[in-house]
Amino acid sequence: MKNFFSYKYSSLYPLIAIVGGLTIVIFTLVFANDVKCTYFLITVYLMMFLFIDYKVCLKSLIYLIIIGGLFFLIAYLVSDRLDQGVSMLNRVAAFSVGMIPGVSLGPDRLARNLAQIRAPRSLTIGMLIVFSFMPTLLNESRRVKEGMKARGSFTVLNPKILYRAFLIPFITRIVDISDTLSLSIETRGFDLHNKNYSVYKKEYIRFFDILFILLIVLCIILAVIL
Amino acid sequence: MKNKRENFDNLVKTLSKSSEENQNSEKISKNEEKTVKISEENYKIFQKFKIKDIVFLAIISCIMLLTGAFMPLVSNIPIFGIIQICLGLQFSLFPAIGMMKVRKPGALLFMSFFSGIVLIFMNTIMFFCLLLCALIAEALTILIFRGYKSDWASFFAATLYLPLTLPFLYLWYKFFYSFTGEEGQAVSAFIGSDAGTAIGMCFAVIALCAVGAFIGVIITRELKKAGVIKK
Numbered sequence: 001m002k003n004f005f006s007y008k009y010s011s012l013y014p015l016i017a018i019v020g021g022l023t024i025v026i027f028t029l030v031f032a033n034d035v036k037c038t039y040f041l042i043t044v045y046l047m048m049f050l051f052i053d054y055k056v057c058l059k060s061l062i063y064l065i066i067i068g069g070l071f072f073l074i075a076y077l078v079s080d081r082l083d084q085g086v087s088m089l090n091r092v093a094a095f096s097v098g099m100i101p102g103v104s105l106g107p108d109r110l111a112r113n114l115a116q117i118r119a120p121r122s123l124t125i126g127m128l129i130v131f132s133f134m135p136t137l138l139n140e141s142r143r144v145k146e147g148m149k150a151r152g153s154f155t156v157l158n159p160k161i162l163y164r165a166f167l168i169p170f171i172t173r174i175v176d177i178s179d180t181l182s183l184s185i186e187t188r189g190f191d192l193h194n195k196n197y198s199v200y201k202k203e204y205i206r207f208f209d210i211l212f213i214l215l216i217v218l219c220i221i222l223a224v225i226l
Numbered sequence: 227m228k229n230k231r232e233n234f235d236n237l238v239k240t241l242s243k244s245s246e247e248n249q250n251s252e253k254i255s256k257n258e259e260k261t262v263k264i265s266e267e268n269y270k271i272f273q274k275f276k277i278k279d280i281v282f283l284a285i286i287s288c289i290m291l292l293t294g295a296f297m298p299l300v301s302n303i304p305i306f307g308i309i310q311i312c313l314g315l316q317f318s319l320f321p322a323i324g325m326m327k328v329r330k331p332g333a334l335l336f337m338s339f340f341s342g343i344v345l346i347f348m349n350t351i352m353f354f355c356l357l358l359c360a361l362i363a364e365a366l367t368i369l370i371f372r373g374y375k376s377d378w379a380s381f382f383a384a385t386l387y388l389p390l391t392l393p394f395l396y397l398w399y400k401f402f403y404s405f406t407g408e409e410g411q412a413v414s415a416f417i418g419s420d421a422g423t424a425i426g427m428c429f430a431v432i433a434l435c436a437v438g439a440f441i442g443v444i445i446t447r448e449l450k451k452a453g454v455i456k457k
Binding site for chain 1: 274275291323340445
């Protein structure tokens with residue numbers, strides 16, 4: 001009970017963060033054509049500074065300004081109507097604001113939370129891999145491209161070169177990595193059977209998590225009523 | 227005394243022989259049981275997933291996501307089938323590879339889920355659509371091919387996977403915008419003014435996905451021949 005009211009900056013309960021993000025995205029997509037939706041997004045965005053790391057919030061603002069601005073301009077120039085431009089901006093903003101709670105979570109916290117509620121291990125493991133494997137894959141593709149250059153092929157635009165010099169070595173490397181990773185996972189004691197296992201450093205719902213979701217719902221109600 | 231010793235030696239020999247025979251027969255029966263189990267497992271349509279399957283599918287989904295990272299940029303363009311045209315090649319090539327390696331029903335569903343976890347923030351509609359389409363594609367493949375033993379089954383499922391999202395996206399937009407009373411406007415924006423263009427886009431998506439799935443099947447066959455992917 002003591003911990004329930006304690007305030008921890010940027011540590012939303014993972015599942016609540018995801019539900020909150022999704023609620024924002026879905027509501028904004030439904031009401032994207034309404035100007036109220038813009039006010040809703042601004043309010044929610046400002047509110048997020050209280051609950052989520054300000055660096056994540058600011059990064060999403062950069063994305064919103066560049067991409068949202070571009071789409072606003074395209075929509076406005078094509079239709080010659082300001083409301084169409086705003087509608088397009090709202091749609092882009094829906095994703096950039098809605099993904100803030102999800103992006104602020106570490107994949108480890110989400111996996112721990114799912115393990116805590118006894119979600120299937122296959123899903124937890126797969127999700128962790130998807131989240132944490134992107135930099136590795138980018139590195140691998142860079143290495144394959146360097147290998148291509150070493151063999152004298154400098155472009156992937158030629159389909160033959162793309163197939164023989166990029167895709168085949170890349171998939172071969174992926175198969176190798178997946179074999180090594182699965183062996184490593186098995187030796188660490190992971191398996192897909194529903195055996196009992198301990199979860200250290202459990203995630204608990206706090207008052208501020210509930211407040212976060214309630215504030216989003218309140219904003220939605222106000223946007224619909226007013 | 228000698229006779230007694232010989233008798234004892236004979237007894238020991240016969241006993242050891244019988245125990246060896248027993249062990250051999252036990253081994254044979256165990257091997258037979260194993261082969262029966264393996265053949266039964268091969269015969270089953272639904273098989274259990276192992277960790278190595280999940281890991282491979284997750285990595286393939288990750289590649290799918292990386293290659294489709296421009297999706298949030300495209301998703302807002304109100305042209306029918308623009309997302310599918312942009313993602314068609316990679317969302318059929320990599321699933322084909324995944325299903326050719328992990329020949330188990332549910333592989334496509336797992337891939338959809340893993341890619342959807344990140345996709346859910348990029349395009350929520352697409353996440354649900356992909357899950358549903360994976361389910362339908364898998365069900366059709368199982369009904370027609372009885373599993374993924376044939377290469378054509380993987381090709382079929384990978385080709386069908388993304389084009390199936392087209393009708394679902396249409397239905398989704400129709401349902402979604404009916405709340406705001408702009409149903410007609412939204413659907414016409416999505417479909418475009420010309421029905422012919424929409425039909426042309428549908429065929430283009432199917433052709434693109436078929437090409438992607440075909441390349442995926444060829445790559446996997448080549449890697450199997452080279453021994454990189456084990457049967």
